[in-house]
Amino acid sequence: MPSSSAVKGVVALTLIILGCALRYLVGVYRSYEKLSHFKGPPLAAFTSLWLASQAINARMPTAQKEALRKYGSPARIGPSLLVTDDPELLRHMSAPRSKWTRSSWYDGMKLDPRVNNIFSERDERRHAEMRSKMIGAYSGKEVDTLESDIDENLQRLLALIKHEYNGKPLDMSLLASFFTLDVLSQIAFGDAFGFLTANQDLYNFNKIANQFFKVIELIVNHDTLRKFIQSKPMQKLLAPKGTDEFGQGRVIGIAQKAVAERYQPNAKVKRDMLGHFIAKGLSQTQAEAESHLQIIAGSDSTSSALRITMMMLTGNPTVYRKLVDEIDTAVADGKISYPIVRYSEAAELEYLSACIWEGIRLFPPLFGLQSKLAPPEGETINGVFYPPGTEVAFCCEGVGRRTDVFGEDADLYRPDRWLHPDPEVRAKYLRTAELMFGSGRFACLGKNIAMMELHKAFVELLRNFDWALVDPIKGASSIAHGIWVQEKMMLVASPRQV
Numbered sequence: 001m002p003s004s005s006a007v008k009g010v011v012a013l014t015l016i017i018l019g020c021a022l023r024y025l026v027g028v029y030r031s032y033e034k035l036s037h038f039k040g041p042p043l044a045a046f047t048s049l050w051l052a053s054q055a056i057n058a059r060m061p062t063a064q065k066e067a068l069r070k071y072g073s074p075a076r077i078g079p080s081l082l083v084t085d086d087p088e089l090l091r092h093m094s095a096p097r098s099k100w101t102r103s104s105w106y107d108g109m110k111l112d113p114r115v116n117n118i119f120s121e122r123d124e125r126r127h128a129e130m131r132s133k134m135i136g137a138y139s140g141k142e143v144d145t146l147e148s149d150i151d152e153n154l155q156r157l158l159a160l161i162k163h164e165y166n167g168k169p170l171d172m173s174l175l176a177s178f179f180t181l182d183v184l185s186q187i188a189f190g191d192a193f194g195f196l197t198a199n200q201d202l203y204n205f206n207k208i209a210n211q212f213f214k215v216i217e218l219i220v221n222h223d224t225l226r227k228f229i230q231s232k233p234m235q236k237l238l239a240p241k242g243t244d245e246f247g248q249g250r251v252i253g254i255a256q257k258a259v260a261e262r263y264q265p266n267a268k269v270k271r272d273m274l275g276h277f278i279a280k281g282l283s284q285t286q287a288e289a290e291s292h293l294q295i296i297a298g299s300d301s302t303s304s305a306l307r308i309t310m311m312m313l314t315g316n317p318t319v320y321r322k323l324v325d326e327i328d329t330a331v332a333d334g335k336i337s338y339p340i341v342r343y344s345e346a347a348e349l350e351y352l353s354a355c356i357w358e359g360i361r362l363f364p365p366l367f368g369l370q371s372k373l374a375p376p377e378g379e380t381i382n383g384v385f386y387p388p389g390t391e392v393a394f395c396c397e398g399v400g401r402r403t404d405v406f407g408e409d410a411d412l413y414r415p416d417r418w419l420h421p422d423p424e425v426r427a428k429y430l431r432t433a434e435l436m437f438g439s440g441r442f443a444c445l446g447k448n449i450a451m452m453e454l455h456k457a458f459v460e461l462l463r464n465f466d467w468a469l470v471d472p473i474k475g476a477s478s479i480a481h482g483i484w485v486q487e488k489m490m491l492v493a494s495p496r497q498v
Contacts, residue, residue: 040076085398094440108220208247309359354418
């Protein structure tokens, strides 16, 4: 027979377990009750497992869009997380005087453990200071060689296609990445990484990065996992390092070396992006953190827009022919410079801009949650109360495919919609599609560079080559993990007489 002390021990342990379970259940109920007036997938109200399953199955943008269409906007997709495709709510949260702030989701974008970058910084004052120091570099106003750097790498891309892939299949998923990586590195540090010259995936950068994106989507969406991964022991074990021989670490090491050289006492002063950062007083550590962000986020987002839009064009003969005719007419009329079009000239091509924006609205290059946190006192917006602690995520694909904005055929790639005779309708399209780059105090600083790359690249690729899909039935591999992980976008380029 058990002793009385043993019985007391069992009773005490049972009470502790029951107390913990009760506390947990009360917490779950309170979390549920706080946002019970918002509808969503049943499981999502109690646990983040619904969110994790969508990320694991690469269905995040589709699942969010489905939830919004079924339950309305905002829809509840986590215990404290909502998602919206309402352009006005998104603008309100990011407006200059809004009390909404970046949520803990952005902590997952701290790619350098030493300091935050412009994207991960959540402190409003520090974020504003960083933007004010960097905006001149990203706008191009303080960088003398911005457009010429793009031109130089665009010429390398054209030469590579002409000499190595004359009428032979090429993988646009790789070439687009090579181009944007070399452009960004030359703009940022003065020298291209050399992907286009080597015509290979140096250091297995893209191969490893594609695996990295699958993991980082889970990390940024779940605080517990993020805190574990970002702990010092795990950072030491798993994080890319400048001393690595392969992957992101190898490229980061090259960038760190370039930054370090420019911070030497006798370093030559240059009016490039890094020179601007130095002139504005950014520390060497901060400059290295920004270079990490540019490499990981900046290059992949632009290359994604380039290759997806190219695939949409080659799969739509009517649109393709109309765009080529617009470019050929501009060339014949002397409105396009040679050998590389000026951005100011390309931006005047109305149908070209329509094709680019149509691709961006349908397939936003970056589509992570990017959730914002409600003010400490909560806020009522259009009669809906958002309690303190509520996070509202951004469904990019839902915004870009709103039928009340873009029409009943919003899921269709139809650039001609951007030629609508009513200027107010066209302005509404642009105002909505531009949300893919953020808005207000959180607007993407790199938008100008991205649009310059895209406009110039499409003019030259279509002026110099005729393009066709290798296998129209097979298409390409495109998987959603916060960014489009794309492989085997096989095209054939045949030189044109220009």
